[in-house]
Amino acid sequence: MKNFLLLLLTAVSISTSVAQETMKRTIVTTDGEIDDVDTFIRYLLYSNEFETQGLVYSSSMWHWKGDGRGTKFTSEMEMTKRIYGENINDLRWPGTQWIQELLAEYAIVYPNLLLHDENYPSPQELLGLVRIGNIDFEGDMAKRTEGSELIKEKLLDGDDRDLFLQAWGGTNTIARALKSIEEDYKDTQDWQDIKEKVSKKAIIYTIMNQDATYKNYIGSNWPEIRVFYNANQLRCFAYPWKRVVPKSQQPFLEGSFMGANIINDHGPLLKKYYSYGDGQKQEGDPNHFEGDITKIVNTERGSFSKYDFISEGDSPAFLHLVDVGLNNYEDPSRGGWSGRFVLSSENPFRYEDGDKAADLNPESGEMDKSYPRTRWIKAMQLDFAARADWCVLPFEEANHAPKIEVAEGTSIDVDPGETVTLKLSATDIDHHPVVLKAWCYDEAGDGHAEVKVENAIATVQIPKTAKKGNQFHIVIEGTDTGFPALTRYKRVILKIK
Structure with missing residues (x-):
């Protein structure tokens, strides 16, 4: 694990673009909280990696519009009821x-983003996908809306690709569709076929x-x-991150990194990114205090400095679509x-996080429900x-990710x-140059295998006690020496015959 290989690379000609036919397609539903705004800004900078087919306003237990007639509403969710009361x-x-x-x-930074990848969708295309869904109350699914009808249309269309439905707020507009x-x-006589088709096509990441x-x-x-249900691992990218993220990873969420490398001098889109002490205030949300520099010391979440990360609690949803080589989409x-x-x-159709999905945190020496995400924060x-650099720099002055290959492939039967x-x-x-290392992702497979890297060769020692059907997940990790240093992966699964 501590062995590194420095590869001095020769000229290469690889494309940064993703073939359209292999792109995952997705619809976002969002309640518009400040962390949704920050998630959406990051989402736009990765929108070349997948095909957006809808951007839908929805409601949640934290945010709803009301019906405009003064109707009183009491939340079904005990936490909301406890915090905000009834009616x-x-x-x-x-x-x-x-x-x-x-x-x-x-739209302002879009021409520059195209210098880095031609697959970025146009602002006009994305604008044409915006719909208002079910927003009157938490859990509102009383009537059809433009947003729910868009989701319905895509679920019933002739495209056989999965439709990845992201619920950054409630699932109510999806439910209405x-x-x-x-x-x-x-x-109708077609009901069972239609139900089967929709069930096979839809994935809900909530x-x-x-x-x-x-x-x-x-x-x-x-x-x-x-259904992919994230109730724990989001916390490292959410409001309580200081209590969750290992100390070694926290500098990458602090203002000294965020301000210089992401928020400032990276164009108008990144200036809209909400951070601690930045002076911004979201209209409509009286609870948004984080932009006030006088109110960010000794909060219940900790003390913060200017430009510190606030939250992107919903980013895990779209990051599942970004192919960095870990081959985790299908499983x-x-x-x-x-x-x-x-x-x-x-x-059998629901994946969950929680205690059973915990990874060993090497800093604490304990199993950690958040470490399956915190391990990747840097x-x-x-x-x-x-x-962020792609928003303002020409191609030759910015950095782009390396590509990692394993000659033997990514699935190998072993003894x-x-x-x-x-x-x-x-x-x-x-x-x-690219620095290579390899390590065994013990929790993703059936245990540990020793791995070493030397002279572009990874050597894996399979345990003698391994049983038929066991899998060992070897992650090949390559980090380039540009700035910011970028990492990509190959996962090799070794299966016992």
């Missing part, structure tokens, strides 16, 4: 213009349960829709930048900083006790 007209509603406003800033499909087709619509409707009526139990999830013992933040050798290589479009 509320509206709650901390940020409006339905902030996405469009951020897209206007994206599914309810509309049920209403339209349940009494950041906690922010309303009760999954419990009350989706889970019982659409039990075969795949989230493998782990990646979005976290690591295990299959529910009660539902790499993720440096990558974000590079994307117990076998010594496996893997021939590694790295290419870098910027001609930077």
Whole structure:
């Protein structure tokens, strides 16, 4: 694990773009909290990595608009009821213009982003995907909306690719789309085929349960829709990060890094990124205190400095779509930048985090429910900083990620006790040397295998006690020597015959 290889690279010609036909397609639903705004800014800088098919305003247990008629509403969620009380007209509603406003800033940096990857979607294209979903109250799914109808249309279309539905707030607009499909087709002869098609196509990545619509409707009526449920690992990118992130990773969330490398001097889009003490205030949310420099010392979350990271609690959802070489999309139990999830013992279509998905935190020496994400923070933040540079720098002055290869492939059958050798290589479009290392991701597989790297060869010693069917996940990690230093991976799965 401590062995490093410095590769001096020759000229390469690799494309930064992703083939359109292999792109994952996605629809975002969001309640517009300040952490959603920050997530969306990062999302836009990675929007070349996937195909956005909808940007939908929705509600949650924390944010709803009200129906404009003074109707009182009491939350179904005990935490919301305890904090805000009962019989509320509206709650901390940020409006339905902030996405469009951020897209206007994206339009300014878009020509420069195209210098780095031609797959960035145009501002006009993204603007045409904005819809208002079910926003009147928490859990609102009473009527069809433009947002729910867009989701319905995409679930029923002829595209066989997965439709990755991100719930940054509640799942209510997604639930309304599914309810509309049920209403339209349940009494027809095609219902079972349609239900099967939609169930196979949809994946819901939900950041906690922010309303009760999954419990009350989706889970019982659409039990075969795949769900990735993140209730713990989001915390390292959310408001309590100082209590969760290992000390070695915290500098990459602090203002000294965020201000210089991401927020300042990186164009108008990044200036809209909310951070501690930045003087910004979100309209419609009286709880947004973080921008006031006088109020960020000795808070219940800790003390903060100017430009410190606040929260991007929803970024794990879209990061599951970003292919950095960890091959975790099809099987989230493998782990990646979005976290690591295990299959529910009660539902074969549901992946969850929590105690069973914990990784060993080497700093604490204990199993840690957040470490499946905190282990990647340095790499993720440096990558974000590079994307910020793409907003303002020409191609030759910015850094771009290396590409890692393993000659033997990424799936190999082996015997117990076998010594496996893997021939590694790295290419870098910027001609930077790349540092290679390899390590065994014990928790993603069935235990530990010793790994060494020397002269572009990784040597893996399979335990003699390994049993048939066991898997050992070897992560090949390559970090270039540009700035910000960028890391990509290959995961090699060694399976016992």
